[in-house]
Structures are given as structure tokens and as C-alpha cells.
Amino acid sequence: MGEFELIEKYFGRAARRAPLGVGDDCALLDLEPGMRLAVSTDLLVEGRHFLSTVAPERLGHKALAVNLSDLAACGAEPLAFTLALSMPRVDEVFLAGFARGLYALADRHGIELVGGDTTAGPLSICITVFGQVPPDQALLRSGARPGHDLWVSGRLGDARLALEVFRGNALLPGSAFDEVRRAMECPEPRIALGLALRGLATSAIDLSDGLAGDLGHVMRLSGVGATIEYDALPRSSVLALQSPELQRECLLAGGDDYELLFSAPRSRRDAVLAAAAEAQVAVSCIGSIDAGEALRIVDADGRPLAPAARGFDHFA
Structure with missing residues (x-):
């Protein structure tokens, strides 16, 4: 199985909200009026962030969950995400379980996969999430005050x-x-x-x-x-x-x-x-x-x- 067949089979699901989607050089994200874009990226590397014994379905869940957690900490509503996946070889059992866990969590939060990349190499997963938040309501690390x-x-x-x-x-x-x-x-x-x-x-x-x-x-x-x-x-x-x-x-x-x-x-x-x-x-x-x-x-x-x-x- 080649790279593009892999993407189409496991990650080529049609987006449910236009103009989100996979297939062009860039994803286009619509924000509601008065909203600011919230963006976060996390990289997970085998042996550093997860063990080789983890079930693929759980790994798909966690890879997205740790990114959604960043949006939660900002008070942002999730919109979309991209996925960059490096793996030593095409393993369809792994990919099927990984995609199930990834999409199950994505569906719970109404978030779309809108692009990314795949390459051969050590197993690592990089997800970037996009969300929206009113500028005056974003939760930041800098607002704590004595007495709180x-x-x-x-x-x-x-x-x-x-x-x-x-x-x-x-x-x-x-x-x-x-x-x-x-x-x-x-x-x-x-x-x-x-x-x-x-x-x-x-x-x-x-x-x-x-x-x-x-x-x-x-x-x-x-x-x-x-x-x-x-x-x-x-x-x-x-x-x-x-x-x-x-x-x-x-x-x-x-x-x-x-x-x-x-x-x-x-x-x-x-x-x-x-x-x-x-x-x-x-x-x-x-x-x-x-x-x-x-x-x-x-x-x-x-x-x-x-x-x-x-x-x-x-x-x-």
C-alpha cells in the first residue's frame, strides 16, 4: 500500500462541514464573527510519550486528546485538526485501530481532520488542533492574582x-x-x-x-x-x-x-x-x-x- 492509498483508506473521510476537508494544499477554516483562532501542536514519540504495548485505538485517542486538552485550557471550542504520522512500515492492523480511536474522540467533540502528512520513519504522531474563542474570554496562564x-x-x-x-x-x-x-x-x-x-x-x-x-x-x-x-x-x-x-x-x-x-x-x-x-x-x-x-x-x-x-x- 502506498502513501496516498493509505491516506485515502484510513484518513480520507469526507468532512461534514464545508469548507473543511482533506485534499487541497491548505485547509480553509471559517471562524464565527468576533472569534479568535486558537492553535496548538503536540508531538508524540514512541518510547518517550507512549509505550510500544499501547493498543492502537487508545493511541489514536490519546494523540488527539492531549491536543484537545490544550484547547480546553484556553477555553476554546474545537474546530479542526491536522495529522502528521511517521511509521516504519504500513501496518494496516495498527492503522485501523489508530483511526478508530482518533475518529471516535473527534466525533465526540465535533472536530474535523483537515490535512496532514505521512512518511516512513520512527513511529511518531504530530497533531495540530484549531479552535475558536472570544478574545476577551480566552483563558491564559498570566491572569492569576494573590488571594485567588x-x-x-x-x-x-x-x-x-x-x-x-x-x-x-x-x-x-x-x-x-x-x-x-x-x-x-x-x-x-x-x-x-x-x-x-x-x-x-x-x-x-x-x-x-x-x-x-x-x-x-x-x-x-x-x-x-x-x-x-x-x-x-x-x-x-x-x-x-x-x-x-x-x-x-x-x-x-x-x-x-x-x-x-x-x-x-x-x-x-x-x-x-x-x-x-x-x-x-x-x-x-x-x-x-x-x-x-x-x-x-x-x-x-x-x-x-x-x-x-x-x-x-x-x-x-
Whole structure:
């Protein structure tokens, strides 16, 4: 099977909204009046971002999910995406599963594949997503202010726990491993929550490289410090049974959570909870934004804990 036959068979689905579509040198995207284009790109490389044992359908899901998570963190509505795929050889079993997972998530969010590229090489996947957001309602990393609450969606740490099982550093029974492995391989982009937080959250970021590291990006761009209440961090019953040291590593520096971390004024707590209920996503208040530049982590009694573990850095 050649390159163009491959594209036509697995990725040549007709777009459902004109003028979106595959086949020309450029995709044409219509924005609603008063909207700004939101664009994000992520690259996934085998052995770095995913294991060779991952099911192709789950890999297709995750490849798009991590990009949609960026749109969620900006409060943007998804429109379309492109796909660049490198692989050593044409593997139709892999391609069929990958396309199923990719399109299943795309259909849930009404997003179209509008172009891309394929080439021979090491297995890697690069997706660029396009969304739209009103300019005055975009969620940014730079809006956190002292006195604001710090919130997170969902649960933290399960994806890192699954990785530690694969590394041989943790042991879980089958059902528990299946639970955390799903968190690692099938993250859920919080698009509905991002949209519900427009005009409410003052800053936001998606958690891809660990809570402490990603919060550091918000702190730096907003010129603030922060306090994390460690015992308030939401975790699964599986993670809660692990050693204190492993829990701390997974919760603070785990990465691959793809939950939303955001700030909002304390006076808007009820509104935040209402937005989360509308989006059908659990949220937890995990601390506060402070003056200064320091990150503090405290226990339930307010006693300081050791400094946070460093977030993930590909070249550190």
C-alpha cells in the first residue's frame, strides 16, 4: 500500500462541514464573527510519550486528546485538526485501530481532520488542533492574582502510577492496574469545563508535565506565588494505598494527567462549582495564589512540607 492509498483508506473521510476537508494544499477554516483562532501542536514519540504495548485505538485517542486538552485550557471550542504520522512500515492492523480511536474522540467533540502528512520513519504522531474563542474570554496562564483560589479537575497521579508499574517500581492487582493504565492511555480532555470557565477562571493550564511544574508556568507568567494544600489533592483509592513517597511523586510530579489547573476569585467559589456541575466534571480547591514568587506545600495543619518535586522536562 502506498502513501496516498493509505491516506485515502484510513484518513480520507469526507468532512461534514464545508469548507473543511482533506485534499487541497491548505485547509480553509471559517471562524464565527468576533472569534479568535486558537492553535496548538503536540508531538508524540514512541518510547518517550507512549509505550510500544499501547493498543492502537487508545493511541489514536490519546494523540488527539492531549491536543484537545490544550484547547480546553484556553477555553476554546474545537474546530479542526491536522495529522502528521511517521511509521516504519504500513501496518494496516495498527492503522485501523489508530483511526478508530482518533475518529471516535473527534466525533465526540465535533472536530474535523483537515490535512496532514505521512512518511516512513520512527513511529511518531504530530497533531495540530484549531479552535475558536472570544478574545476577551480566552483563558491564559498570566491572569492569576494573590488571594485567588487554586482549583484542579478530576484526579491526579494515576497515569504516573501506571508508568511506575511498567517500570517495575510498583505492583498492582489486575483491576487496579487496568484503572490506572486507562488514565495513562485514555485521558479525557476537559473541553466542556474549559468552556464553562470562560469569564470565571482567571488563569488556566492543562497538567501534562506534573502539578508542581505546570503550576510553576502559571506562577512565572502571572508574577505570583502559590500554596498547595497537599491533603486536598484529589487521588484515586488505588493511589491512596501506595507509599507516601510514591503518592507524593505521582501527585506533584507525575505528568500525563491532562486535567485543568485554574485559578478563580474566592468570591466565585459557588460559580466554579456550578460550572463544574454543568460540565459534569469534579473539581477540587487545592490551595491559593499568593504574593511573592514561592511555591509552598503544606499539610492539613498548615505545616510546610518539603519542596515540590520538579516537573517533567524532556531535556533536563
